Amino acid sequence: MNSFADIFELHNWDETKASIYAKTSYDVERALSADKRTSEDFKALISPAAAPYLEQMAQISQQLTLKRFGKIIQMYVPLYLSNECNNICTYCGFSYDNKVKRKTLTPMEIMQEVAVIKDMGYDHVLLVTGEANQTVHVDYFKKVLDLIRPHFAQISMEVQPLDLEDYQQLTPYGLNTVLVYQETYHQEDYKKHHPKGKKSNFQYRLETPDRLGQAGIHKMGLGVLIGLEDWRTDSFFTALHLNYLEKKYWQSKYSLSFPRLRPFSGGLEPKVEMNDRELVQLICAYRLFNQEVELSISTRESPNFRNNIIKLGITAISAGSKTNPGGYSVEPESLEQFEISDERSPQQIARVIAAQGYEAVWKDWDNSLAM
Amino acid sequence: MLEPGNIKAVNKNPMLKIADKIFTSRLFTGTGKFSSSTLMEDALLVSGSELVTVALKRVDVKNNEHDDLLIRLKYPHINLLPNTSGVRNAKEAIFAAQLAREALETNWIKLEIHPDPKYLMPDPIETLKATEELAKMGFIVLPYIHADPVLCKRLEDAGTAAVMPLGSPIGSNKGLRTIDFLEIIISQSNVPVIVDAGIGSPSDAAKALEIGADAVLVNTAIAVSANPVQMAIAFKLAVEAGRMAFEAKLALPVTHAVASSPLTSFLDE
Numbered sequence: 001m002n003s004f005a006d007i008f009e010l011h012n013w014d015e016t017k018a019s020i021y022a023k024t025s026y027d028v029e030r031a032l033s034a035d036k037r038t039s040e041d042f043k044a045l046i047s048p049a050a051a052p053y054l055e056q057m058a059q060i061s062q063q064l065t066l067k068r069f070g071k072i073i074q075m076y077v078p079l080y081l082s083n084e085c086n087n088i089c090t091y092c093g094f095s096y097d098n099k100v101k102r103k104t105l106t107p108m109e110i111m112q113e114v115a116v117i118k119d120m121g122y123d124h125v126l127l128v129t130g131e132a133n134q135t136v137h138v139d140y141f142k143k144v145l146d147l148i149r150p151h152f153a154q155i156s157m158e159v160q161p162l163d164l165e166d167y168q169q170l171t172p173y174g175l176n177t178v179l180v181y182q183e184t185y186h187q188e189d190y191k192k193h194h195p196k197g198k199k200s201n202f203q204y205r206l207e208t209p210d211r212l213g214q215a216g217i218h219k220m221g222l223g224v225l226i227g228l229e230d231w232r233t234d235s236f237f238t239a240l241h242l243n244y245l246e247k248k249y250w251q252s253k254y255s256l257s258f259p260r261l262r263p264f265s266g267g268l269e270p271k272v273e274m275n276d277r278e279l280v281q282l283i284c285a286y287r288l289f290n291q292e293v294e295l296s297i298s299t300r301e302s303p304n305f306r307n308n309i310i311k312l313g314i315t316a317i318s319a320g321s322k323t324n325p326g327g328y329s330v331e332p333e334s335l336e337q338f339e340i341s342d343e344r345s346p347q348q349i350a351r352v353i354a355a356q357g358y359e360a361v362w363k364d365w366d367n368s369l370a371m
Numbered sequence: 372m373l374e375p376g377n378i379k380a381v382n383k384n385p386m387l388k389i390a391d392k393i394f395t396s397r398l399f400t401g402t403g404k405f406s407s408s409t410l411m412e413d414a415l416l417v418s419g420s421e422l423v424t425v426a427l428k429r430v431d432v433k434n435n436e437h438d439d440l441l442i443r444l445k446y447p448h449i450n451l452l453p454n455t456s457g458v459r460n461a462k463e464a465i466f467a468a469q470l471a472r473e474a475l476e477t478n479w480i481k482l483e484i485h486p487d488p489k490y491l492m493p494d495p496i497e498t499l500k501a502t503e504e505l506a507k508m509g510f511i512v513l514p515y516i517h518a519d520p521v522l523c524k525r526l527e528d529a530g531t532a533a534v535m536p537l538g539s540p541i542g543s544n545k546g547l548r549t550i551d552f553l554e555i556i557i558s559q560s561n562v563p564v565i566v567d568a569g570i571g572s573p574s575d576a577a578k579a580l581e582i583g584a585d586a587v588l589v590n591t592a593i594a595v596s597a598n599p600v601q602m603a604i605a606f607k608l609a610v611e612a613g614r615m616a617f618e619a620k621l622a623l624p625v626t627h628a629v630a631s632s633p634l635t636s637f638l639d640e
Contacts, residue, residue, distance in 0.1 A: 066595050068542055070404020153428075219488075246489060251459060253488040292489045357406045366428045369457050369467055 003210040004244050005203060011240065013186055017233040023047035032056060037289050042239050045285035046232045054281055061284035061313035064291045071358045074316040075346060076124040076156065076296075077117055080325040081105050081144060083335065085130025087197030089183075091225060091261055093323075093337045094130040096197060100335040104135055107147055109330045114151055116328040120320055120346045123363040124154040126179070128323075128337075131160035131198060138166045145173035154365035156219075160198065161208040167215035174367045179221035180208045181257065185237035186229040193228055209241065213249025218370065220245070220252055221296070226279075227261030227270030235282055239289055246290075255294035255316070256286055262300050262338040276305055280312060287313035299340035306342055306349075310356045319349035385618075387585050389563050390479075390511040390532045392450065396421050397580065398610040399452070399565060401590025402440060403429070405599065412443040414593055418603035424452040424481050424588065427467055432474040441475075452513065454481035460494070461501035468505055480505060481535070482514040491541045495522050499529060506530030515567050518549035520556050527562055534560065535588065537568035538579065542591045544571025547578055557583040573602075573609030580613025581621060 023044040031041035032053060044050060045057065082104035085094040093100075105113065117125060127144065129136045136159070145155065156177035162170075167178070184190050187202055194200045212220045222241055224234040235258075242254055258279060261270040274282075279301075286295060296316040297309055306317065322328050324336040344352075350360035387394040400420040405411035415423055423444055431438045444451060453471035458464045461484065468480040482505070484498050485491040498514050499522065505512045511532045516522055518536035526534055536556055539545035546569060547553060557564050563585035570576050576587045589606055596602040 067544065067591065070591070070594055071406035072404060153431075250489065251486045354407065359405065359407050361429070363431060364428060365457065366432065368432075368470055369428055369455075369463060370459075 003207045004241055005206055007240065007244055008185070008206060008237070011237070013233060016236055017230055019043060020047050020232050020236060023049045025049050025052070028053050031288070032060070039236070039240060039243065039289075042285060042289040043236055045288055046235055046282060050281060050285070051277070054277060054284070057284040057288060058280065058312050061287040062311055064287055065313045065315065068291050069315050072361045073310060073314070073353050073358050074124070074294075074361050074364050075122065075350070076126055076154075076316060076318050077120065077122045077346070078126045078128050078158070078318060078321050078323065079110075079113055079117060080128045080323060080327060080337070081110065082129040082132065082136045083325050083337070084132035084135055085197070086133070087131050087199040088195050089197075089199065090193045090195075091228065093335060098335075103325045103331065103334060104129075104132070104140075105325050105330065107143065109326060110144060110147060112330050113326065113328045114148055118151060121350075121362055122346065123152055124156070124365070125152050126156040126158055126177075126318075128157075129159045133160070133198070136160075138162065138169060141170055141175075142173055145170065145175060149174040149367060153363045153367060155367070156221075158221075161205050162211075164211040164214055167212055167217060171215060171217060171370075174370075175217070176365060176367070176370070177219040177221065177255075178212050178217055179223075179255075179257070180205070180212070181221075181223040181225060181259070182206060182238070182241070183225045184228045185224065185234055185241075189229050209245050210248075213245060213252055217252055219255060219294075221255040221257060223257040223259065225259055225261060226274050227272055230272055231274050231278070231282065235285075239286070242290065242293065253294065254292075255296055257296045257298065258282055259298060259300055262341070279305075280309070283309065283313050299342045300338065302341045303344060307352050307356075310353055310358055317349065317353075319344060319346040387563060389513075394421050394586070395419075396607070396610070397586040397614055398576070398606055399424070399586055399588040400593065400603075401588065402426070402444070403590055404594035406594075408439050408443050410599055411440075411594070414599040414603040415444070415449070416446070417600055417607070418593070419607050421448050422450050422452050422586075424454045424590075426456045427453050427471055428457045432470055435474050450479065451475055451477055452479050452481045453477065454483050454515075456483045456485075458484055459486040459497075460484065461497040461504065464497070464501040465504055465508075468501075468508075468510055472510070478509055479511045479513070482512055493517060493537070495519060498522075499525055502526050502531050503529040513565070518552035518556060520552060520559065523556050523560060523564075527560070531562060533563040533565055533585075535565045535567035538566045538575065539569030541568035543569050544592055545569050546571050546575040547582075550578075550582065553579070553584065554582055573605045576606055577609040577613035577616070580610055581616045583617055586610075 020043045027044035028050045031044040083094045084102045088096045154176050158179040190202045295314045297314045298318045299321045324334045353360045396419045398420050399422040401424045435441050455464045455467040464484050484494045493516050502512050513533045515535045523534045539548035565586045566579040566584045567588040570589050571592050579587050593602045
């Protein structure tokens with residue numbers, strides 16, 4: 001199969017990293033003034049050499065985002081269905097070796113959670129699970145989609161990577177978007193962080209967006225978990241992946257996320273820290289590189305950071321999130337995947353968005369439009 | 372003799388007719404990208420626009436009496452033009468049009484079929500197919516298309532109520548990059564020509580009307596400006612000025628030099 005793996009193989013991690021760190025202020029200025037920016041320009045914009053140009057990058061990022069998306073921010077919220085997981089991931093609260101009570105929501109419990117989420121005003125929900133193929137499988141997803149479809153205009157999913165046939169089966173059930181983060185494109189380190197379970201198969205995960213494209217998914221989300229490896233190099237590979245996908249699966253939309261590793265019970269300390277300035281640099285670099293991609297920010301980030309990032313290039317934000325199955329009403333005290341940083345309610349966030357001169361948009365899709 | 376400043380005396384400005392509706396304003400508008408729905412309402416009101424497009428995906432079609440955006444468009448002079456933005460083929464577009472007709476009680480539909488979500492390029496093949504079907508079903512179809520003169524004629528044959536060729540890529544604010552094709556379309560069209568997409572400034576809108584476009588549809592340039600209300604007024608005036616200039620017949624630009632040694636002077640000898 002032709003897939004991103006063919007392109008990935010052509011890029012060596014260490015050489016790529018070295019080329020990013022070798023970028024100079026000349027390269028950055030060239031990238032800033034370019035009309036169409038290349039992947040080399042993107043390298044310059046994420047390089048340490050771009051740090052002094054942050055304000056300029058933010059100004060351009062804001063203008064480009066306004067032009068494409070207008071003064072709106074889309075609202076979404078996660079619904080954790082299950083924390084069962086057969087994978088060992090060194091950074092995740094749901095890791096198989098983390099001795100916690102496991103739970104997968106029943107249909108009745110799901111509807112209890114849905115009621116709370118609807119009361120919060122949401123029309124776009126992101127379904128999240130671990131990877132437990134014996135209980136949380138395609139048939140389970142079909143049942144869940146059937147159950148919740150009448151209640152949401154848009155349904156996204158962040159679950160284990162599935163086969164092409166699975167995605168083909170799920171899209172008629174109203175599945176609009178699938179998020180699948182590579183975690184890291186550093187193949188050797190990926191193995192260290194995922195020593196056991198189906199997730200340890202780097203290649204299968206790497207080719208998941210290809211399968212989504214072939215299944216004709218409306219939107220897919222990419223990203224890496226920032227903190228596992230050098231974020232600049234990982235972000236370059238993300239951009240490379242995005243570029244490849246956009247050209248090949250031109251009927252799909254794309255979104256990017258940039259989750260920073262958060263503390264959880266018994267968890268890993270980030271190997272590489274990324275500070276707030278650097279995260280802003282990355283967000284703006286993505287926007288300067290790609291004017292159409294959606295950029296999403298979660299409750300992993302602090303209130304102050306989220307307040308100020310609204311105008312800088314992002315297009316979607318979550319609020320009031322719970323990262324444990326049953327967290328909204330069924331079992332609020334169960335183990336969460338990670339601690340969130342911003343506890344404010346969706347309505348508070350909507351007011352923050354309005355105060356910045358933007359409008360919080362709760363509905364930007366309609367399930368009945370896709371057939 | 373005319374009084375100074377009396378523009379009404381010379382502005383006959385014949386009204387625009389699309390299907391069975393008469394429009395006094397040739398500025399059509401969109402509802403996306405505004406920083407708040409109150410600001411949208413204000414801008415659309417001062418624009419004088421009588422045809423306002425709404426993305427079906429943005430509104431709660433089923434409970435439309437409670438939809439904040441739709442409530443703000445409830446004025447006797449505003450006609451809703453639901454659009455199918457987000458659909459990828461004719462089949463989905465037809466379904467969306469039916470949904471809109473049922474929920475919003477209008478048989479007007481702005482056909483937007485762009486399978487390419489990056490540049491939002493309209494699909495000419497699916498658009499033609501959908502127009503044929505929808506026209507048969509009694510819809511008033513306004514398709515968003517490339518500035519393709521042959522496609523416009525084919526859409527006319529299919530029963531379209533108007534054509535909406537793009538001036539430049541949607542949201543790009545680049546103005547009338549397709550002007551050569553727009554002029555051909557305008558010269559041979561039997562249905563109203565509405566320039567949609569790419570109009571970035573009032574001067575672009577004026578230019579479109581000057582070359583004979585029947586109307587323009589503007590969204591991004593108003594919604595994203597620092598002062599949408601003021602920008603809406605600027606567009607209103609520009610559209611009126613452009614139409615007036617068209618009616619008054621513009622003096623043709625002189626594109627050739629007058630030679631100092633004429634080539635044909637020997638004929639006079």
